[in-house]
Amino acid sequence: MTDIKVFIVDDSAVVRQVLTGLVGELPGIRVIGAAPDPIFALKRMEVEWPDVIILDIEMPRMDGITFLKKLMQEHPTPVIICSTLTAKGAEVTMQAMSAGAVDIITKPTVNLKGFLQDSKTLLADAIKAASHARFRTLSTAAKQTLDVKPKLNADSVIAPSGLVPMSETTDRVVAIGTSTGGTQALEYILTRLPRSVPGIVIVQHMPEAFTAAFAQRLNSLSQINVKEAEQNDRVIPGLALIAPGGKHMLLRRSGAQYRVEIKDGPLVSRHRPSVDVLFRSTAQAAGKNALGIIMTGMGDDGARGLKELHDTGALTVAQDEASCVVYGMPKEAVKLGATDGEMPLSAIPELIIRAPNRARFLKG
Structure with a gap:
């Protein structure tokens, strides 16, 4: 296999x-260049186009959002946003994620270096995931993880239960x-749901400080209320x-x-929050009264938890x-x-809407 070619665009030297x-230093990954702004980057990348671009947002001559939109129209390429841990950085980053x-x-x-x-x-993981990006219905990416640290399972956060599934x-x-x-997948789903749908709990792998901005954006676009969860x-x-x-x-x-x-x-399956933790707790708290949905993403977080949920009699997709x-x-x-079957993203909103009726879409 050839190395994944990465180009870095950031105005900070x-x-x-x-x-x-x-x-x-990462195995199987090679940096082919770096540039202080998108205009200079475009000239450099004409010589050798990268597999993945790491992109800052606030830069001179052309900002990252404008550059990202230009890329998606003219030469779709997986882009990882390099964003600051600030409220402003989170808000702008959500715009970038929406743009692809x-x-x-x-x-x-x-x-910075220590962090x-x-x-x-x-x-x-992010670079390897991005290199597998497919720009079909939506724009984003992922796949394999790098086995460096021990991979913990949901047992480290919530103990398995031998209880009989609730009625x-x-x-x-x-x-x-x-x-x-x-x-983008969650934006597609949540913006198509009426207020009458059952309560929804979501784990989206995302760095700290960005989930609040993500929830606020979805709340502004949706009929239902969306918020970052609190205790x-x-x-x-x-x-x-x-x-x-x-x-x-x-x-609970x-x-x-x-x-x-x-x-x-x-970290569970190298993530915090972990889908496995959410699904296991849902199996214990709701059992067959839950609908479990696992969607686009890299690695295997959620598979085992969804199997536990499925085994309670819950519908899992x-x-x-x-x-x-x-x-x-x-x-x-x-x-x-762990699933009753698969369905396209376009069918998931209707599945959620009919969740109270336990409609078995996948069986006819």
């Missing part, structure tokens, strides 16, 4: 130097897990709760009510390969026998 050094960016690499205003060094595995009720909940490609938020009809970056989210049942628990904990930006997480769930 320090960022270019640090990223070039770190990326250059693949993933986010965060950069602090201080101790990126600590995030080396995630950086490698079926009319109180439904929808649990969704997704990663790379998920920002003990109730899961009610017409509301979608998005797990905060850097925290695990678990579904208290009497007749569903609530969420937000907690710290180790995977987004199909044709509509996924990256058919990684859904593929692993299907291989594990």
Whole structure:
């Protein structure tokens, strides 16, 4: 296999130097150039076009959003946004993700080298994922992870349960897990839902400080309410709760009510929040009263948790390969026998709308 070719566009010489050094150390990845702005980058890339571009947003002569839109129209290429950990950076980054960016690499205003060094595995994962991007229905990407650190499972956050699955009720909940490609996929789904849908809990792999801006954007576009989840938020009809970056989210049942628990904990399947953690807790709290959906994303986070949910009698669905930006997480769930079937992204809103009726779309 040939190396993944990466080009870095950032107006900070320090960022270019640090990223070039770190990326250059990753196996199977090669930096073919770096530029301080998009105009200079375009000239350099004409000589050798990269497989993945790491792009800053605020730059002279041409900003990153304008450059990103130009790329998507003229030469679609996987782009990873390199964004600062600020409220403003998060807001602009959400615009970039909506415009077709693949993933986010965060950069602090201080101790850049140390921060990126600590995030080396995630950086490698993001680049490998982006290199598999497919610009079909939506624009984003992912696939394999780099096995560097021990890979913990959901046991490290929530213990498995031997309880008999709870009886079926009319109180439904929808649990969704997704990663790379998920920002646009979730926007597609949530903006097509009426206020009457069951409560929804979502894990979207995303860095800390960006999930609040993501939730606010979706809330402004949707009929339903969307917010970043907080400790003990109730899961009610017409509301979608998005797990905060850097925290695990678990579904809990208290009497007749569903609530969420937000907690710290180790990375599970190399992620925090983890889809496996959400799905396992949903299996324990809701059982067959839940609808589980696993969507576009890299790796296998969510497959085992969805299998536990499926085994309670819940309806579980995977987004199909044709509509996924990256058919990684859904593929692993299907291989594990964790789903009742697959369906295109375009069919998922209607599935959620009919969730209270337990309609078995996949069986005719």
